Amino acid sequence: METVIIETGNQQGIRESVSLAVDYLEKGSIVALPTETVYGLAANALDAKACAKIFEAKERPEFDPLIVHVSGEKMLRTIADIPEQIEATLSTLINEFWPGALTFILPKKEIVPEIVTSGLDTVAVRRSKNPIFAEIINTFELPIAAPSANRFGSISPTSANAVLSELSGKVPLIIDGGACSEGVESTIIKIESVTGRKKPSIQILRPGPVTPEMLKKFGKIEKNPKSKTSSKEPTSPGQLDSHYAPITPLRIVSSPDTFTPEPSKKYALLSYRGQKKDGYLELCEWVQIETLSPGSGKLPEAAVRFFFALRKLDQLGVDEIISEPIPERGIGLAIMDRLKRASHKYS
Numbered sequence: 352m353e354t355v356i357i358e359t360g361n362q363q364g365i366r367e368s369v370s371l372a373v374d375y376l377e378k379g380s381i382v383a384l385p386t387e388t389v390y391g392l393a394a395n396a397l398d399a400k401a402c403a404k405i406f407e408a409k410e411r412p413e414f415d416p417l418i419v420h421v422s423g424e425k426m427l428r429t430i431a432d433i434p435e436q437i438e439a440t441l442s443t444l445i446n447e448f449w450p451g452a453l454t455f456i457l458p459k460k461e462i463v464p465e466i467v468t469s470g471l472d473t474v475a476v477r478r479s480k481n482p483i484f485a486e487i488i489n490t491f492e493l494p495i496a497a498p499s500a501n502r503f504g505s506i507s508p509t510s511a512n513a514v515l516s517e518l519s520g521k522v523p524l525i526i527d528g529g530a531c532s533e534g535v536e537s538t539i540i541k542i543e544s545v546t547g548r549k550k551p552s553i554q555i556l557r558p559g560p561v562t563p564e565m566l567k568k569f570g571k572i573e574k575n576p577k578s579k580t581s582s583k584e585p586t587s588p589g590q591l592d593s594h595y596a597p598i599t600p601l602r603i604v605s606s607p608d609t610f611t612p613e614p615s616k617k618y619a620l621l622s623y624r625g626q627k628k629d630g631y632l633e634l635c636e637w638v639q640i641e642t643l644s645p646g647s648g649k650l651p652e653a654a655v656r657f658f659f660a661l662r663k664l665d666q667l668g669v670d671e672i673i674s675e676p677i678p679e680r681g682i683g684l685a686i687m688d689r690l691k692r693a694s695h696k697y698s
């Protein structure tokens with residue numbers, strides 16, 4: 352299969368690519384689309400055969416369910432049941448954060464094929480704020496399943512070229528909407544009412560751009576209560592210890608004095624803010640240094656550059672990528688979550 356990249360460019364280019372993408376979705380094909388977090392590999396979420404193509408292209412195991420995108424609350428209600436006890440909180444969160452990088456786990460309606468939810472009775476739902484994606488789903492008028500457009504377990508794509516290097520020959524069409532504005536995947540939450548308590552509990556199953564600080568006024572935050580499920584078949588999907596992994600071994604060095612370079616080896620550095628005083632820049636002769644947010648270090652900027660920088664360092668053919676730790680606050684929590692999973696198989 353040949354993979355075609357369509358650049359959107361001006362207004363007319365956007366209109367043409369929207370209509371092409373919708374054609375592909377209507378005929379049951381997969382297509383890679385930009386979202387504000389990472390690029391997604393999209394298919395009609397109500398068409399089991401089309402969704403099977405996502406699993407095939409990504410080489411994704413069937414136990415890992417897909418995220419379903421909707422155009423708004425009305426479409427959400429066609430695929431999910433909303434328990435009365437959480438309805439008010441859900442509606443407040445939707446008003447506050449949609450369209451945006453917040454995914455809700457909700458009881459699924461029968462219309463959603465089993466393959467989408469890996470047989471679970473819940474479905475993960477979000478609404479993207481990327482204008483091209485929004486235009487496509489508004490025109491298509493049906494929910495769109497779209498997990499990240501990378502091979503299973505590897506680095507998430509934040510540009511059309513990254514999708515190409517992940518899925519060339521596996522997807523017929525990539526809509527190039529430029530670089531993703533958030534850079535890490537959506538926050539996934541589950542809202543649960545607690546008897547005797549006014550505020551519900553909000554479980555963060557995957558940290559992302561919508562941070563605990565932003566969510567805490569809406570409920571009691573529980574961070575990833577089941578994060579200890581491991582390796583192959585997680586009871587809480589999406590929590591695989593090893594994920595987002597480069598081909599090159601990756602190590603997080605939490606303090607510069609704990610790193611002793613081996614003279615025969617070549618290293619590259621993933622630096623948070625590229626400052627000498629942090630103690631990493633002169634630890635050895637780095638083949639390359641990628642800095643996530645030069646200067647004072649801004650976490651949202653670091654998030655946007657993170658997967659892009661990791662992918663760049665992975666192409667150098669060095670023996671090891673060394674990463675500085677990222678401050679674990681705000682969106683830094685999501686970056687460190689990805690870094691830890693990316694380094695897991697090498698630790």
Ligand code: TXA
Nearest residue numbers: 388390391416417473474475497498499536537588589
């Ligand atoms: O930002 C995002 O969420 C991107 C863009 C493309 O939308 N998508 C994304 O999809 O990150 P994916 O497939 O790479 O990650 C979705 C995660 C998976 O880890 C999956 O296990 C989890 O969501 N998930 C899906 N359905 C679930 C469910 N019913 N219960 C718990 N976790 C679920």
Ligand code: MG
Nearest residue numbers: 498499507536
């Ligand atoms: Mg993914």
